[in-house]
Amino acid sequence: MILIIGYGNSLRQDDGGGLELAQQIEQTGRELGLPVECICLQQLVPELAVDIARPDVEAVIFADTRTVAPDDAAPELEIAPLASQSSTPGVGHHLLPEVLLIYAYRLYGQQPPAWLITVPGIDFDHGESLSQMTQNALTGAKDKIKTLLTAHFLPVPA
């Protein structure tokens, strides 16, 4: 099962882009016939390590918004594989995906492959709408998501 974790504040404009992205990843996964589960929340919390370490989880995809400059030349979806790092983790507002992976590995011995997929964001003021930049990235996200899921989770045709 592919665990999708989307996080962000839907009341802070583009910060809600990660939540929309997570739902899109879930939908794409279901269309491909893949077993997926989506968790959406305002911020990453330590308890997610328990979900990541479940024996039925074969991979984890984090979905978030990254901050870019308004004149960013390539404001597209970005997909990056994640590796656990040895940095000092924090608890509170800035728990990183890599730290959750460390928790899952060190506490439960589980280390599923993981990716961080982000949409660009420029406006994080109060409000529930997404900027044109974020919307455009979401509109063009499906093909890239499909490519990732197909490459890693669908059997290669004979």
Place this chain on the structure above:
Amino acid sequence: MARTVTIDPVTRIEGHAKITVHLDDNGKVSNARFHVVEFRGFEKFCVGRSFWEMPGITARICGICPVSHLLASSKTGDAILGVKIPPTAERLRRLMNWGQIVQSHALSFFHLSGPDLLLGMESDPVTRNIMGLIDKFPEVARNGIRLRKFGQDIIRILGGQSVHPAWTIPGGVREPLSPDDRNTIKRGLPEAFDIVELALDMLKDAFDGNTKEIETYGNFPSLYAGLVTADGGLEHYDGKFRIMDSDGRILEDMPPEEYRNVIGEAVEPWSYLKFPYYKPYANGNYADGMYRVGPLARVNICDFAGTPLADRELRQFRRLGERGKPVTSSFHYHYARLIEILFALEKIEETLDNPDITDHHVRSNASVNQLVGVGVTEAPRGTLFHEYHVDEDGILTNVNLIVATGQNNLAMNQTVTQIAQNYVTGGKLSEGILNRIEHGIRAFDPCLSCSTHAVGQMPLQVQLFAANGEMVDQQARD
């Protein structure tokens, strides 16, 4: 030459704060201050909104303890409506409140203070954190995560999400509890009980190695305040507002909505956090009206807990102080926190066994019947007051919030001063001493987002100033 030391930012707390330690001409600590440097203004920008919106708005004050604001705000709305909510709705609100007590106290004990208690106050800062705890005591770290998850799951099951659940409203709650969900919560109880019993053993084992800390971390007489049941039992949702002095004498047992008669709020130019105080003791100096709230206060002021395991621990807790008097050391906030987790688990079990807990009548309907409402509840960190004034259409004309951490402001300042006086020598700071000062703050488990009705980053800075105002040393963390 007098100097001031600044710690900025303070780590492993919720919110953003700075500590300044002031040295006299002999290099001895003369004073220390806990500065909160964020401002938000909820009390002002909520004017003009409808009181119906306030649970959702005030929950956004904080992401760690939004349930407290949801409950206090909903109770304020109940008062404006002039309704008594259905019994099942009250049980469900209490259930969510206990879930929050469990998750918040677990976070404080295991994640925020656990590294100090288990790895040492002055141990290597590189490993004195949750990762160091995972490396050396993985079972403790696992337990902390599991216990917090249990509390968060209760909130999520009841309210649809664990942070900012849109569930409690004026008049009751939106949705009842299904039998399946009740059973899901019940299944998590045995493990939760096991974890807190292990935590109690772990904390008591740490007492012998922290005797000086117990003596010097916020150990001073003060008043204590909080809610109690009608017959004086431990309480987190409703009841009487009690104030007790350091000799154990009850000064007030009053309706909480009359808090303004005895609680005043002072301000200082060097912090955005207000300074609530007990007015009858102020006599020209508001600091004389200092009182503490939160787990230590609640466990001190109650006559009993009312559940067998919590009462067992309460009897042991009382032996930490002079006979018949409150326990004064702020270090024992940790023990009080674990007692409250135990109490909450016992009450959760008792409540889930009530056959009415899945009843579908969970809301009373009415319109504006009172133009002033006060809602008081116990947040994990202490008593929380919401007061709304509305017009005939329910539009807010005035809002006052007194949050738990603010009420501990004077005590936190005195704690920081006491620790600094006992550990800062030669006018220099070591990293370990910074952590001790920070731990004094952590014992109170402050929520600085709530107290300034603000959100910020976690860190704390410490600055050391001379008597002439020159900053002569500084320690800060990333």
